Amino acid sequence: MSANSSPRAQRMAMLAASSATAQQATEPAASTEPSYICTSVTATTVESFLAEIQEAAASGVDIIELRLDFLTDFDPEQHLEKIIKACPLPYIVTYRPVWEGGKYEGPEPERLAVLKMAALMGAPYVDVEFKASPYFFADPHEVPLSTKVILSYHDFKQTPDAAVLNKLATAMRQAGADIVKLAAMANDIGDAARMLDLLRNKDGPMIALSMGERGQIVRLLAAKYGGHLTFAAMSPERASAPGQPDIGRLAGLFNYRKQSAATKVFGIIGNPVAQSKSPLIHNTAFQHIGFDGVYVPLLVDDLERFLAAFKDYDDFAGFSVTIPHKEAALRAAKDVDPVAAQIGAVNTLIRQADGSFKGYNTDWEAAISAIERGLAGVAGGAAAAAAAAAKNAGTPAAESPLKGRTVVVIGAGGAGRALAFGAAARGARVLIANRSRDRADALAAALAAQYGSAAAAAVSYEDLAGGRVVGDVLANSTSVGMAPNTEESPVPAAVAGQFKVVFDAVYNPLWTRLLLDAKAGGATPVDGLQMFVGQALEQFRLFTGGSEPPAELMERTVEESMGVKK
Structure with a gap:
């Protein structure tokens, strides 16, 4: 190794040598790696932090993120080893500064020293802000190769354009990242498409996250597109970032661990969509019949813009459409079922072989039948x-x-x-x-x-x-x-x-x-x-190519979620 090579180059050379020696025996190919579920421990006292670690370990996640910056009584010399030894699962040590959205307000050298200390204690992962990487890697020999370094970048206001994101990912990889992490606020669901594009075209392990409800699909579909992990909260009210799903819904309802590149994506297009029971009813039915599909909420402000952003996503196979987009869906459909054309509104879009959409209306028969039964x-x-x-x-x-x-x-x-x-x-x-x-x-x-x-x-x-x-x-x-x-x-x-x-x-x-x-x-x-x-029953037939829907299960599932008793 050249004496004139930079610390970053030295780190990269060390990583390359290690990888060649291992001949990839211990590191599966990126395409076959599982996508993990991670939850963050954010308690503010060491005592409660230790208790929350055990709660996290029992929650069904694969990895625990230790957010040391949330601690108000943290003494690294006294507490770090104790915290690390309390983790029964693989963990990420994160000590996020305020300038990157965290809580730590102290000197940078002390913060980075804690991360290096954690690596020397055997931490599987440490999360280092990309801006701090030159200082963290000043001496690459201080960071054992057994610790995977996640270099992270956060934009809490917007999602950069595709060129900027790709440039960032390349620079982070060149800086010595074992895993690249990019998280950005989604102000439109089209922003989520750019983050999914990153995952689809990645050249190594990557975590890509869209923050906010409009970007939630990136978190829900990270496994399908090869993300290294996604974050989930132990309960809905404990989300550590906007748009973060809870563990139970991610692993269960959205079938996260069984998603693959072949999984078809469906969703409910609307504004609002948070209250919709469509993901519940369709995912339950998909899983019941063994259909390889996942149904997600899609908070869409402009339907035309959404369809344009995801035009190359052929695996986005169909959508339910609700308020206020049903008439826009009619205009977006290249072909329209005669009944839907007569009504002048579409509540279902099905992608055709040429990438266009055919529109249907499954509302009217269901509504009219219910009214007729009421009259009778x-x-x-x-x-x-x-x-x-x-x-x-x-x-x-x-x-x-x-x-x-x-x-x-x-x-x-x-x-x-x-x-x-x-x-x-x-x-x-x-x-x-x-x-x-x-x-x-x-x-x-x-x-x-x-x-x-x-x-x-x-x-x-x-x-x-x-x-x-x-x-x-x-x-x-x-x-x-x-x-x-x-x-x-x-x-x-x-x-x-x-x-x-x-x-x-x-x-x-x-x-x-x-x-x-x-x-x-x-x-x-x-x-x-x-x-x-x-x-929904008729939509299910359209989504699955004609499979008969489990009607009683679908009805019972929604009723139970709403506390309806019979």
């Missing part, structure tokens, strides 16, 4: 309603209890259009109330063009709220009343009781303020769970 006084849960919807698909208007009834639809968006066209197809007269009157007028005109001038009309939202609109069925297609705004209702309580049947497309909570008011007023309430499960 038929008992039964969501699975029964969904079965009825499948059986009654294409039911002639003459056979429907909606024939000759007046249905008042609140909302003229995608779900409202599905309800309105479905009711009109069954022979009902449809009245549309929407806060934006021009959208109500447009929907009424579309219905009249299809079913005749007497089939539909727009009404004033103020007239509806004032009790001046008369009908048999009131159907809310808006998000008013959805958690967390559970005390809101689209109409006053007195108005809800004026109808025979009141349907609410909102299913979380199951008993919305609208349905409670309707029941108190003597109307028959029909909850949105019946529509939700019904449309």
Whole structure:
């Protein structure tokens, strides 16, 4: 080794020699390495820190991150060895300074000395900030090769563009990183695509993370794309970074350890999506039938921008689409199912062989069947309603209890259009109330063009709220009343009781303020769970290429998650 070579070059040469000697016998190829689940210990006193280590070890993770910077009573000489010996699992020693988002405010030489001390004590990993790497590697012989050095970079404001990210990754590798870690805030879900691109094109072990809800998919899909690890919290309220999932959901619901490059990705596109039960119902069903797919929440601000960002991700095979993107989904689809085209809204996108998407609408049959059962006084849960919807698909208007009834639809968006066209197809007269009157007028005109001038009309939202609109069925297609705004209702309580049947497309909570008011007023309430499960069953068939969905399991799973008792 040249005496003039830099400390970084010396470290790299040492690593290269070690790797050649080992002939990769102890280090699997990157493509076959597992992706680990790591959780962070962030207690503030040594005593509680030691207890939290044991809790972390029992939580089901593979690696524990020791965030020493959170400790307020930490004395390295007295406590470091004790903390390290308390770890029954592989661990990462992190001593993050405030200038990189951590808690440590002391001198840099002392901080870096602690990390080197941990390495000499046998730490499997130490996390060193990229900016500090020249000082940490000043003498490469101070850091044993048995310790993997994670060089990390964090941007808490934004995600750099692809060129900057790739340049950073290359520089970090050249600086002596055994593992490159890049974490950046996602201000749009398209930012997550750039982080996944890093993983797809990596040239060595890498941790790539998008912070924030818009970037959560990077954390959930790191195993599929070959990330060295992902971080998870021991419980939802203990997340150490924005968008961090909890261990139970990551390992169980999102099947993290069984993801592979072949795993197909599906998701719910909407804003908001945090409250959606779609990941729960679809992942449970996928795992039940052994389908190699994972279903994730996708917080999307602009549908066109999202699809453009992920246009090269052929394994993103299909999406459920919810508020406010159902009409945009219609425009995004190259091919559209005739029913969806007639309705003018799409709630399902399926990727075709050429990379384009075909749009479907699975809302309308599920919703209309639930309303029909309410009018007919038929008992039964969501699975029964969904079965009825499948059986009654294409039911002639003459056979429907909606024939000759007046249905008042609140909302003229995608779900409202599905309800309105479905009711009109069954022979009902449809009245549309929407806060934006021009959208109500447009929907009424579309219905009249299809079913005749007497089939539909727009009404004033103020007239509806004032009790001046008369009908048999009131159907809310808006998000008013959805958690967390559970005390809101689209109409006053007195108005809800004026109808025979009141349907609410909102299913979380199951008993919305609208349905409670309707029941108190003597109307028959029909909850949105019946529509939700019904449309999900048909989506499941589309996602899996025709597999029969486990209907009762899907219904029971959602009901149990909502505390519904039968």
